[in-house]
Amino acid sequence: MPVLVMKFGGTSVATLDRIKRVAKRVGVEVAKGYDVIVIVSAMSGKTNELVGWVNETSPLYDAREYDAVVSSGENVTAGLMALTLQEMDIPARSWQGWQVPVLTTSAHASARIEDIPPENIMAKFGEGMRVAVVAGFQGISPEGRITTLGRGGSDTTAVAFAAAFDAVRCDIYTDVDGVYTTDPRVSPKARKLDKIAFEEMLELASLGAKVLQTRSVELAMRYKVKLRVLSSFEEQSDEAGTLVCDEEEIMESNVVAGVAFSRDEAKMTLISVADRPGIASIIFGKLSDAGVNVDMIVQNISEEGRTDMTFSLPTDQVKRAEIAMEELKAEGGLNFGELDVDMDVAKVSVVGIGMRSQSGVAAKMFKVLSDEGVNIKVITTSEIKISVLIDRKYMELAVQALHDAFELEKAA
Ligand code: ADP
Ligand code: ASP
Ligand code: MG
Numbered sequence: 545m546p547v548l549v550m551k552f553g554g555t556s557v558a559t560l561d562r563i564k565r566v567a568k569r570v571g572v573e574v575a576k577g578y579d580v581i582v583i584v585s586a587m588s589g590k591t592n593e594l595v596g597w598v599n600e601t602s603p604l605y606d607a608r609e610y611d612a613v614v615s616s617g618e619n620v621t622a623g624l625m626a627l628t629l630q631e632m633d634i635p636a637r638s639w640q641g642w643q644v645p646v647l648t649t650s651a652h653a654s655a656r657i658e659d660i661p662p663e664n665i666m667a668k669f670g671e672g673m674r675v676a677v678v679a680g681f682q683g684i685s686p687e688g689r690i691t692t693l694g695r696g697g698s699d700t701t702a703v704a705f706a707a708a709f710d711a712v713r714c715d716i717y718t719d720v721d722g723v724y725t726t727d728p729r730v731s732p733k734a735r736k737l738d739k740i741a742f743e744e745m746l747e748l749a750s751l752g753a754k755v756l757q758t759r760s761v762e763l764a765m766r767y768k769v770k771l772r773v774l775s776s777f778e779e780q781s782d783e784a785g786t787l788v789c790d791e792e793e794i795m796e797s798n799v800v801a802g803v804a805f806s807r808d809e810a811k812m813t814l815i816s817v818a819d820r821p822g823i824a825s826i827i828f829g830k831l832s833d834a835g836v837n838v839d840m841i842v843q844n845i846s847e848e849g850r851t852d853m854t855f856s857l858p859t860d861q862v863k864r865a866e867i868a869m870e871e872l873k874a875e876g877g878l879n880f881g882e883l884d885v886d887m888d889v890a891k892v893s894v895v896g897i898g899m900r901s902q903s904g905v906a907a908k909m910f911k912v913l914s915d916e917g918v919n920i921k922v923i924t925t926s927e928i929k930i931s932v933l934i935d936r937k938y939m940e941l942a943v944q945a946l947h948d949a950f951e952l953e954k955a956a
Contacts (some may be wrong), residue, residue, distance in 0.1 A: 545669070547709045551680065551702035554588030555719040556776035557621045566717065566776050567628040570675060574634055579669045581709060583680040583702040584625055586617025591695070604764035607652035611692045613681075614653075615641070618679035618698070624679045636675035637668065641682035641690070641934075645700065647690045648683035655691035656682055656759070657700065660708035678705065681816040699760035701863075714769050715785075716756065717776035722786035723748075725952040726803040731944050733953040737801070740790035744801045744895055747929045751893040752806030756788075764788060768886060791897055796956035799898035799905060803946050806891045807941055809839075810862045811921060813854040814869065816881035819846035826878055827869075830851055834868035836861045839891070840922045840933055856922060856933055859887055889921060890939040893931040894946055906930050910951040918942050 550573065552566050573580050586594075594614045598605050641648075644664060648655035665676045680691040680698025683691045693700050699716060706714035713741070722747065724734040740748075742765040749758040755773060764771040774785025787793075800906035817823055822841070831838055836857055842850040857865055862885060872878040901903050909930055913920060918941065922933040934942055 545577060545579045547581060547669075547711045548573050549583065549702050549706040549709070549711045549714040549716070550786045551583040551698060551716045552585065552625075552776055552876045553716070554590070555584045555699065555716050555868070557584055557586075557625070558588040560624070562776075563621070563628050563753070565887060566637045567625060569717070569776065570629065570782070571632055571634055572672050578712070580675045581665070581705050582625060582677045583698055583705060584618060584621040584674055584677060585680050585698040586621055589858075590617035590620075594819075608689050611652050611690050611810075611830050612757045612791050615679070615682040615690050615692050616680050616930075622677045622679040626675075629675050629677070635670055635673045635674055636677055637673060637678045638679070639665065640679050641701075642684040644678060646678075646691070646704070648685055650685035650687055650689070650691065651692055652685075652689075652805035654694040655685065657683060657704045657763075660704055662708050665709075681875050693759070694757065696754055696757035697759075698814060699757040700763060703760040703763045703767075703769050703771060706769045707763060708770075712770070712864065714764065716743045716771070716773045718761075718773060719775065719777065719785070720755065720757065720773075721775035723753075723788070723802075725801070726943055726947055727753065727755075728803070730805070730940055731912070731947050732804075733944070734945055735953050739787045739789055739794050739895055740801060741794055741797075742788055742892055743791065743928060745788045745892070747895040747926075748802050748804045749896065751804035751929065751931060752891065753804045761788065764945050774904070797898060798896065798950065798952060799902045799954065799956045800894045800896040800946075801898075802895050802951040802952065803943050805943055807808065807936065808859045809856050809889050809891050809933065809936075811854060811856050811886040811889050811933060812862070812865060812869075813852050813884040813886075814878075814880045815852050815884060817853055818849045818879065819849055819851040824853070827874070828855075830868050830877070831855075831857075831865055834864050836868065837863045840923050840924045840931065851939060852876050854922060856889070856891065862887065886921075888936045889933050890929055890936040891905045891933050892939060892946065893929050894950065897928050899928050899930075908949060909946060913942060916941055916945050
């Protein structure tokens with residue numbers, strides 16, 4: 545029988561009532577004749593609570609134990625979902641990642657899925673089981689330890705199962721009814737897109753639109769998974785939601801497809817570093833060794849052989865970066881004046897494949913921000929996106945102004 549993958553996010557399984565409600569959705573698909581693989585997240589708020597417990601117990605925690613704790617939320621919902629389906633007389637059982645097994649790398653807290661052998665689950669489908677409920681977000685390392693895939697990782701579990709089982713489709717059920725031109729929580733004018741190209745979705749996700757985990761989009765693109773985002777709170781038809789697809793499948797689209805933002809950014813400046821070959825390599829090599837994910841970088845014009853080096857990073861990595869830079873100074877590897885840290889910045893980006901062929905998007909973006917009196921601190925661009933770093937207090941204003949200026953509320 546054809547396999548369908550259905551993934552339910554945290555808000556969709558937040559209570560026993562909601563689990564019942566989405567189990568009925570699963571029942572509808574089973575009745576159509578699909579063997580269904582259901583991927584569940586932890587109940588909403590649960591993973592945050594577990595992460596909080598780990599941090600409180602051990603600030604410099606052992607990542608293997610972090611994974612043992614934070615993966616547990618999904619175990620609860622997987623079991624409850626299987627029980628609910630059984631109560632509806634639908635043959636179902638739960639699977640934790642290691643039982644499938646979902647084989648991953650050993651990069652704890654951000655592991656990548658290497659393989660999902662389908663045999664165990666297929667054998668059960670062969671025996672009459674109709675729904676395999678799999679705990680999302682988790683796997684097992686070559687060392688036999690539990691791993692997790694990074695926050696939002698259940699999306700990636702879902703797409704990886706769809707690829708491994710050659711599913712007809714991967715449906716991501718969430719608390720919004722599709723992918724919007726921007727987060728509908730920030731702009732009331734945000735418009736739902738019927739289709740979005742993989743490349744645009746990939747950029748939006750990596751620039752902060754958390755509706756899909758970036759890696760899930762990458763996998764869907766690579767394995768040609770038919771990926772759909774839709775609401776678990778509304779009655780659904782086969783056309784509902786947003787289809788993430790190849791750009792050739794989209795007839796008309798705006799130059800800018802969407803606006804993304806990321807709130808938890810920080811900016812660091814090394815003031816007065818020597819302007820000579822090898823300096824950038826020393827600084828960013830050290831940061832990389834310390835596990836800091838540097839994003840945007842600017843180097844000022846130098847004066848008398850010295851310059852300022854500015855870069856952005858996630859706020860929760862600032863401490864680590866500061867320690868790394870002070871170490872570098874103490875070791876004699878780098879001489880700099882001060883280390884300036886700005887914790888109150890945000891990144892706002894516009895994304896669209898139309899930018900490849902149309903110029904003027906950057907100029908328009910900068911004009912809009914200047915008209916709103918928003919100062920741009922750092923800029924980065926690629927073929928299909930422009931990102932700016934601004935004061936966080938202007939983030940919502942900037943998102944809304946850009947959404948208006950590029951007329952995203954109107955379809956192409
Ligand atoms: P789940 O728990 O189902 O995985 P998430 O909270 O991870 O749900 O993702 C859904 C949320 O993503 C939405 O509630 C919305 O606030 C946010 N979001 C951000 N950008 C977008 C966008 N462009 N389109 C739709 N939702 C978005
Ligand atoms: N429960 C995990 C998280 O909150 C994984 C997920 O929901 O996708 O990040
Ligand atoms: Mg999510």
